[in-house]
Amino acid sequence: MSQVRAVRTITISRPEKKNALTRVIYDDLAAAIRSADDDRSVRVICITGAQGAFTSGNDVTDFEANPPTVGGEIGPGALFAALRHVEKPVVAAVNGIAVGIGTTLLLHCDLVYAAASARFKLPFVGLGLVPEGGSTGLLPRLLGMRRASELLFFGDWIDAQKALSWGLVNDIFEDAELLAAVQSRADRLACQPGRLLRLTKRLMKQSPVSLDQRIDEELELVAQNIPQPEAQEALLALRQKRAPDFEQFEA
Structure with missing residues (x-):
């Protein structure tokens, strides 16, 4: 390895x-x-x-x-x-x-x-x-x-x-x-935020649900993640016109 x-x-x-x-x-x-x-x-x-x-x-x-x-x-x-x-x-x-x-x-x-x-x-x-x-x-x-x-x-x-x-x-x-x-x-x-990669992978691999259910679930998770450090770092980087640093966060 x-x-x-x-x-x-x-x-x-x-x-x-x-x-x-x-x-x-x-x-x-x-x-x-x-x-x-x-x-x-x-x-x-x-x-x-x-x-x-x-x-x-x-x-x-x-x-x-x-x-x-x-x-x-x-x-x-x-x-x-x-x-x-x-x-x-x-x-x-x-x-x-x-x-x-x-x-x-x-x-x-x-x-x-x-x-x-x-x-x-x-x-x-x-x-x-x-x-x-x-x-x-x-x-x-x-x-x-x-x-x-x-x-x-x-x-x-x-x-x-x-x-x-x-x-x-x-x-x-x-x-x-x-x-x-x-x-x-x-x-x-x-270099991507590990927690969000894991969450996105989990959503894609879940058993099929209705489109309405999935849209609601995604919107709820978006709202939950806006105050989290990864999103805050991405938004700050956007304002500062630089690449976000996600490596500081948990894999």
Whole structure:
């Protein structure tokens, strides 16, 4: 792991197996995400893979020996629970292949950036399995039913350009530029007021409510936050014609 200002980078590192995931790696990733979320010095969490791959998905031998269990205590369930409940922004830098859970975990990240050479694959049906990670619910909402069906039914590779045009990733960078570009964006995000980032993320991830309810909830929160130090600093900076300094406040 590395720290750039208030950015915690978590790297999946098993390059000899294209970063295939084992039960131990799942548990370590979940623990690293929870630790970063609890660390008051960390504002943004970044996830990437080592040496030209994001992750090739489950290690087949380990997967057969340790099949996933329901709940969020160990294995894939622990990773998805950590991603679902993390309050701070999570940014993914996909620097190569993202197979199976390597793609479904991206659905739980807030921002996803890909290298030009990145490729994505959801091979579950062809392996005699069903998709996981909530992907049968999240992908239709994100991509639409037709595109989600194409990805999940066929399990074909899609390249970074198609992932971008379909809305699976936010942007694409040349391979050599990816990590620096993502770190720059994460660093910029870390300069935003952490409490307001967490609050905004919580609102976006809440269960759907009526538009009228959401407008009222937002207006109430706006009123509550005007006297808070972050808004007061932003308004003062606006009057003084300078950039606001949010790093003085809690992450």
